[in-house]
Every structure is written in C-alpha cells, then in structure tokens.
Amino acid sequence: MATTGSCNAARQSAAALALIARSKPWTIAVQLRGSSASKTSSLISPRYMATTPGNTSLPELKSVQNFRDVASSSPATINAGLLFRTARLDTASAADWKTLQQNYGVRSTIDLRSEDEQKTSPPANTNIQHHRININGSSYSRALIAHLSVWNQARLLFNAATGKRDRAIQILGANAMKPRGLVGLATDTLDASGKEIREVFGLLSSSANYPICIYCHQGKDRTGIIITLVLLLCRVDARAVQADYARSTGDNGLTQSELAERVKELQDMGLPAEFAGTDEAFVEGVQRHCQKHYGSVEQYLGHIGVTEDMSKAVRNVLLKK
Known part of the structure; x- marks a missing residue:
C-alpha cells in the first residue's frame, strides 16, 4: 500500500505536470516586434503570410498569422501546394477555412498544441480532417522538470x-527553460516526444492526407521542429531550412503599450525577450543533435519508429521528380 507521503508526492508531481501543460512551454514567450538578443533573427515576415511558389494569385488568409507553403523554402526541390505551415487556426474566419479548402485544397490539419491551447474546435462543415497531436505532452514535461x-x-x-501557479511557472522558466534556450527545448522535444513525432510522420507518409497544414500556437517552434525534420529528410540545404524557420519572427502590429505588457509577461515568467523570436542556430542545433546522438536525421526518425518506407513515402510526395 502506498504511504501518505508517496501519495502526496504523486499528486504534487501530477500537479506540476498539469501546470507545465497549462503554461505552454513553447508559447509563453509571446511574439514581440523584435529582440535585442544577438542570436535572434532579424528577418521579419508580413503579418499574414500566404506564399505559394509559382502562384501569386492565391488569396491570403485574413485572420491567420504566419501561413505559408513549405515549398517556398526550396522551390526547386519541394512540390508546391502540398505542405503548409501556420500559426494557430483558432483565429481563422469562415472565409479563411473556405480559402484553405477551396483555394489551397487542404485535406488535413495537424494541430501540435496541448488541449489547453485549443480554444475553439475547427468547423465541422468542411471536408478537412483534423488531427490533434500534443507534441509536448507528459514525457516532455518530465524531461523539462529533470533539468531543474x-x-x-x-x-x-x-x-x-x-x-x-505564477511562482511555479517563474521557477520553471528561469531555471529550466531559459538555460536550455530555444535550441535546447527543441532537442528536448526530439528526445522526449518521439512517440508524438512518429505519429505526425505517420500522417505525413500517407499521400491521401495531402495537402496538409501543420500548426501550433505561433507556428514557430513546435511546427518548426517538424518542418525542419521533414526538409532535412528531403535533403534540403540546412541554410534554406533555417531561412524558412526565421521567417516566423513576425510583426504582430502591437502598440507600444501592448509590447511593454508582453515584455513584462516574459519577465514575470523568468524568460528573456529573445524567446519571442527565432534562434539563428535552431536548424543547425536540431541537425547536430540528430547526428551526435542518433547518427543522422534519418536514423533519428528510425529510432522513434519512422520506418524507411515511411520516410521514402514522405520524400516521394514532397520531392520534385
């Protein structure tokens, strides 16, 4: 029989894990207009991005941030119109959903966020299949706590x-997240969230699911991890992958008072302002981690259960012949 102390410890651990899930480790650093950190990219994208190589006539999504065709990272290599990335689709209007389905032909969405972040459900009156895969679940939360x-x-x-709760988040932010940085948090995700990443690649390996739109809160970090793995798997040059990731440092059009409020939010959480931007070593860090600990990106994917046939299927869909 468990002792009272062990039961309390279990409840406390569960409470801490729930706290981390609610604090949204990838998203509590809200987007700012810029950053003074030397490692933060200075590349700024338009607020509402809707780029598809070779087709400039497609309409933009009016209420969705950071939307673009992944093929824009390497138009000579990747087929356009098949894989899209974006910030959260909670803000999408009915017209935006219509545009996604009718103009971009999206058949599937993959939401990488936690349940707490999913403020609204996608509309039921579309033929789009919606998949929810919390890429930073309990295993990731335990890994984050282990850094304390x-x-x-x-x-x-x-x-x-x-x-x-606020004090606990500050402890976590200042003593685990801040020292790890965006690259460290990305590599933690690789190590701790293999099951979830494998599930994402299971969807990506089926041609019937395309065109696919992948998103998280800002469309920057969690989405960035998946897109980085996909593009490196497709042998896209790492510099092009990094340039695509850097485009997610966007201008939200915030007022000075709103910016000041967001800066204070970061400080209250024990985090520096650069968490709102992109790290110039992000893609290199992901690639090197895979090489050092698994051999290569392909071997990392194999380690987490992505078979050679699945990897080949992803390349067959996305790579130009």
Missing part, C-alpha cells in the same frame, strides 16, 4: 501543489 536542480524541483512541486 533537486532544490528547484522541490520549489516547483510545492508552489504547484499550493496553488501558486
């Missing part, structure tokens, strides 16, 4: 268990 010292783990658990 024993003392900070105790502080986190105590504050989470006693309802001091």
Whole structure:
C-alpha cells in the first residue's frame, strides 16, 4: 500500500505536470516586434503570410498569422501546394477555412498544441480532417522538470501543489527553460516526444492526407521542429531550412503599450525577450543533435519508429521528380 507521503508526492508531481501543460512551454514567450538578443533573427515576415511558389494569385488568409507553403523554402526541390505551415487556426474566419479548402485544397490539419491551447474546435462543415497531436505532452514535461536542480524541483512541486501557479511557472522558466534556450527545448522535444513525432510522420507518409497544414500556437517552434525534420529528410540545404524557420519572427502590429505588457509577461515568467523570436542556430542545433546522438536525421526518425518506407513515402510526395 502506498504511504501518505508517496501519495502526496504523486499528486504534487501530477500537479506540476498539469501546470507545465497549462503554461505552454513553447508559447509563453509571446511574439514581440523584435529582440535585442544577438542570436535572434532579424528577418521579419508580413503579418499574414500566404506564399505559394509559382502562384501569386492565391488569396491570403485574413485572420491567420504566419501561413505559408513549405515549398517556398526550396522551390526547386519541394512540390508546391502540398505542405503548409501556420500559426494557430483558432483565429481563422469562415472565409479563411473556405480559402484553405477551396483555394489551397487542404485535406488535413495537424494541430501540435496541448488541449489547453485549443480554444475553439475547427468547423465541422468542411471536408478537412483534423488531427490533434500534443507534441509536448507528459514525457516532455518530465524531461523539462529533470533539468531543474533537486532544490528547484522541490520549489516547483510545492508552489504547484499550493496553488501558486505564477511562482511555479517563474521557477520553471528561469531555471529550466531559459538555460536550455530555444535550441535546447527543441532537442528536448526530439528526445522526449518521439512517440508524438512518429505519429505526425505517420500522417505525413500517407499521400491521401495531402495537402496538409501543420500548426501550433505561433507556428514557430513546435511546427518548426517538424518542418525542419521533414526538409532535412528531403535533403534540403540546412541554410534554406533555417531561412524558412526565421521567417516566423513576425510583426504582430502591437502598440507600444501592448509590447511593454508582453515584455513584462516574459519577465514575470523568468524568460528573456529573445524567446519571442527565432534562434539563428535552431536548424543547425536540431541537425547536430540528430547526428551526435542518433547518427543522422534519418536514423533519428528510425529510432522513434519512422520506418524507411515511411520516410521514402514522405520524400516521394514532397520531392520534385
């Protein structure tokens, strides 16, 4: 029979995991107009991006940020009109959903966010298949907690268990997320979220699911991990992959007072302003991590259960013949 102490510890651990899920590790650093950090990209994309190589007549999504065709990263290599990336589709209007289906032909969406982030459900009156895969689930949360010292783990658990959510988030942000940085959090996702990434590639390996639109909150980090793996699998030059990722540092059109409020939010969470941008070493960091710990991107995918046939199927769909 479990002791009272062990039961309390279990409840506290569960509370901490739930806290991390609610704090949205990839998204609590909200987008800013820029960053003073030297490693933050200066590439700025238009607020509403809708780029598809070779077709400039397609309409934009009026209420969705950071939308683009992944083929724009390497038009000579990747087939256009098959794989799209975007920020959250919660903001999409009925007209935007119509545009996605009728103009872009989207058959499937893959939402990488947690349930807490999913404020609204996609409309039921479309033929689009919606798939929800929380890429930063409980395994990732445990990995994040593991980066804390024993003392900070105790502080986190105590504050989470006693309802001091803001303080617990600050402990997590300042002592785990900030030291890891965007690249470290990405490699943590690779190591901890293999099951979820494999599930995403299961969808990507079926030609019947295309065209596919992948998204998270900002369409930057979690989406960036998946798109980075896909493009590197397709042998797209890492510099082109990085350039595509950097385009997700967008201008949200915030007022100065709104910007100041967002900066304070970051500070309150123990995070620096550069978490709102993109890291110039992101793609290199993902690639090197795969090479160092698994041998290559392909071997990493194999390690998490993406078979050679699945990888080949992804390349067959996306690569120009």
